[in-house]
Amino acid sequence: MGPRVQRRRHRLTGRALFIAVSAVVVAFVFILVVVRPAIERGGYGELAGVVALFLAILLAERWARSR
Numbered sequence: 001m002g003p004r005v006q007r008r009r010h011r012l013t014g015r016a017l018f019i020a021v022s023a024v025v026v027a028f029v030f031i032l033v034v035v036r037p038a039i040e041r042g043g044y045g046e047l048a049g050v051v052a053l054f055l056a057i058l059l060a061e062r063w064a065r066s067r
Contacts, residue, residue: 038047 034050035047038050042049
């Protein structure tokens with residue numbers, strides 16, 4: 001006989017459920033507040049500008065933390 005394999009059942013804890021629900025809510029609000037108005041006002045060019053701005057902020061924060 002081969003080695004016994006134990007199967008673990010991953011239970012969804014309250015904390016994990018809270019994080020998942022929070023991520024969905026934040027993504028939905030982000031789409032309503034940032035993405036939709038950007039597309040309505042300036043098209044996809046303005047949306048690309050918003051994305052570039054967020055990426056620049058994230059990269060600057062990462063650079064600042066590494067120093």
